[in-house]
Amino acid sequence: MEDxxxxxxxxxxxxxxxxxxxGALLADETIRHTTDEISKFEGIAEQLTYRKEMIxxxxxxxxxxxxxxxxxxxxxxLLRPIPGGTYLVDETMVEDLKxxxxxxxxxxxxxxxxxEFSKKYGIPAYIVDPVVVDExxxxxxxxxxxxxERRSVGHxxxxxxxxxxxLADNGKEYxxxxxxxxxxxxxxxxxxxxKGEMVDVVNGLDGEGPYSPERTGSLxxxxxAAYIQTEDMTIKEVKSLIAGxxxxxxxxxxxxxxxxxxxxxxxxxxxxYYIDGMCYQISKSIGEMATVLAGKVDYIILTGGASYSxxxxxxxxxxxxxxxxxxxxxxxxxxxxxxxxxxxxxxxxEKARDYKEAKIRKAEVN
Ligand SMILES: Nc1ncnc2c1ncn2[C@@H]1O[C@H](COP(=O)(O)OP(=O)(O)O)[C@@H](O)[C@H]1O
Ligand SMILES: CCCC(=O)OP(=O)(O)O
Numbered sequence: 001m002e003d004x005x006x007x008x009x010x011x012x013x014x015x016x017x018x019x020x021x022x023g024a025l026l027a028d029e030t031i032r033h034t035t036d037e038i039s040k041f042e043g044i045a046e047q048l049t050y051r052k053e054m055i056x057x058x059x060x061x062x063x064x065x066x067x068x069x070x071x072x073x074x075x076x077x078l079l080r081p082i083p084g085g086t087y088l089v090d091e092t093m094v095e096d097l098k099x100x101x102x103x104x105x106x107x108x109x110x111x112x113x114x115x116e117f118s119k120k121y122g123i124p125a126y127i128v129d130p131v132v133v134d135e136x137x138x139x140x141x142x143x144x145x146x147x148x149e150r151r152s153v154g155h156x157x158x159x160x161x162x163x164x165x166x167l168a169d170n171g172k173e174y175x176x177x178x179x180x181x182x183x184x185x186x187x188x189x190x191x192x193x194x195k196g197e198m199v200d201v202v203n204g205l206d207g208e209g210p211y212s213p214e215r216t217g218s219l220x221x222x223x224x225a226a227y228i229q230t231e232d233m234t235i236k237e238v239k240s241l242i243a244g245x246x247x248x249x250x251x252x253x254x255x256x257x258x259x260x261x262x263x264x265x266x267x268x269x270x271x272x273y274y275i276d277g278m279c280y281q282i283s284k285s286i287g288e289m290a291t292v293l294a295g296k297v298d299y300i301i302l303t304g305g306a307s308y309s310x311x312x313x314x315x316x317x318x319x320x321x322x323x324x325x326x327x328x329x330x331x332x333x334x335x336x337x338x339x340x341x342x343x344x345x346x347x348x349x350e351k352a353r354d355y356k357e358a359k360i361r362k363a364e365v366n
Contacts, residue, residue: 001026002068006117007338008055009075010109012186013038015051017058020339028335029058044104051109052116069121070346073338074114075157076130077107082358084133084156084198086341086350089115089125093355104239105205107131126352128341129157131205135197138363140292150208154189154201155304161337162303162329163193170299170327177298180289180324182282182316183332184306186255187243188212190282192289200292202285207242209288210281213255213306216246217281248274261309279315286316290323297324304332 001021009016013035018028031054041047076087077097087093094115095101097108111127118125133156141149159181164174175196182190188210190202202209204217211217228238249255251274263271290297300320306312307330317326344350 003070004064004068005070005339005342006055006059006064006072007074007335008072008110008113008117009334009338010051010106010113012106015054016335017055018335018339019059019062019064020336023343025336027058027062031058043100044106044108045098045100047106048109048112048116052113055113055117066121069123071124071126071342072114072117072121073126073128073342074110074112075107075334075338076111076127076132077109078103078105078153079111079130079132079355081132081134081152081360082130082353082355083135083360084129084160085353086126086128086345087130087355087358088352089118089127090355093127102132103205105131124352126342126345128338129160131156133160133198134360135199136361137199137292138361140200141363151203151206152198152201153203153205154191154198155183155185155187155332156191156198156201157337158183158303158332158334159189159191159193159198159201161333161340162301165333166299166301166327166329172298178293178296179299179301180286180293180297181301181303182286183304184212184282184302184312185304185332186212186214188215188217188282188304190285190289192292194293200289202289205243209285211247211278213248213257214246215243216241216250248278257306257309257312261311264311275312276315279312280319283316283319286320287323295323300324300326301329302326303329305330307331 003021005020007018013033015031019026079096079102089111094112097111114125131153134152136152143150163179163181167174167177179193188204191198192200204212204215207216207218209217254260260271260275286300300323302313307328313328345352
């Protein structure tokens with residue numbers, strides 16, 4: 001088998017790896033990492049060799065010949081803000097990902113691992129629609145405090161891929177439509193997509209919007225400032241509280257929504273209260289994104305693991321379907337979206353972007 005593309009998607013609790021050839025998925029595997037395994041490492045960068053060995057074992061199992069590999073594609077991590085698209089991984093990008101200059105997240109390893117395998121095979125490495133895709137409207141950048149800007153961080157890869165699919169299924173085009181996509185996973189991001197650009201996104205990683213299974217979302221500022229002072233917290237501890245120990249985890253000490261929704265089915269009122277609260281806040285953020293699109297919304301799309309839950313989907317639907325029809329794509333399309341990003345380059349439909357050259361839209365004011 002020739003023209004093989006290896007796809008690598010590191011998440012906080014898993015590493016997904018797949019190989020594709022000529023439009024078809026040949027093999028894939030989701031390698032789960034237990035909290036015990038992951039907590040042995042100081043941080044994300046230290047997990048590189050551990051995850052690489054697991055990917056190596058997957059590749060060996062497939063009997064892939066190095067000469068048959070055409071490219072390696074990784075999920076792109078916290079980089080400087082860049083527009084969406086497929087980017088060639090270069091030394092500058094790898095350095096930014098490894099040093100966590102723009103923050104630390106499991107997806108940082110996507111570009112780094114893709115680069116290491118590409119060097120081994122002597123082929124190019126790409127990332128596609130990384131978590132920092134920035135197509136913000138200039139007004140979306142303002143935070144309300146000089147010196148602090150909102151940044152675009154979210155599940156851009158999955159939001160765009162699922163958006164394109166749902167629109168195509170309904171005979172519409174992403175570039176000509178307005179949609180709100182809510183990725184409901186361990187973390188939550190909710191994007192307003194206007195005619196092919198994600199012009200605003202509720203960024204759960206940095207403490208915006210709804211709480212999620214493991215993230216706080218936005219908090220009352222004064223109370224939170226006092227909490228940080230009382231607990232004498234470092235910035236590292238604040239980050240891991242906001243994204244890791246907040247939300248449902250802080251209320252119920254559990255992040256697996258399958259367990260919690262089963263508890264609700266069994267009559268657990270406490271579990272129901274905190275899940276209803278999350279759905280209430282998700283609906284509020286969807287409403288916020290509807291105002292960004294001035295109410296001209298073709299579809300609201302719910303995706304991510306939590307969208308498997310009929311209970312959660314129904315809670316959100318009842319508060320938002322007056323805005324636009326609600327479509328559901330449970331799970332994610334990230335692996336095929338990463339592959340398709342590389343295919344667009346092979347077929348000449350897009351030119352691989354240069355990370356160093358990429359420029360975002362900014363307001364021209366002093
Ligand atoms: N069938 C299901 N019903 C309810 N929740 C689910 C289901 N499958 C996965 N989830 C939940 O989705 C969340 C993970 O979402 P996912 O999109 O896979 O993660 P990530 O945020 O890492 O991309 C977890 O809280 C998990 O319990
Ligand atoms: C970094 C923003 C995207 C995100 O939150 O991804 P995960 O849900 O995979 O942590």
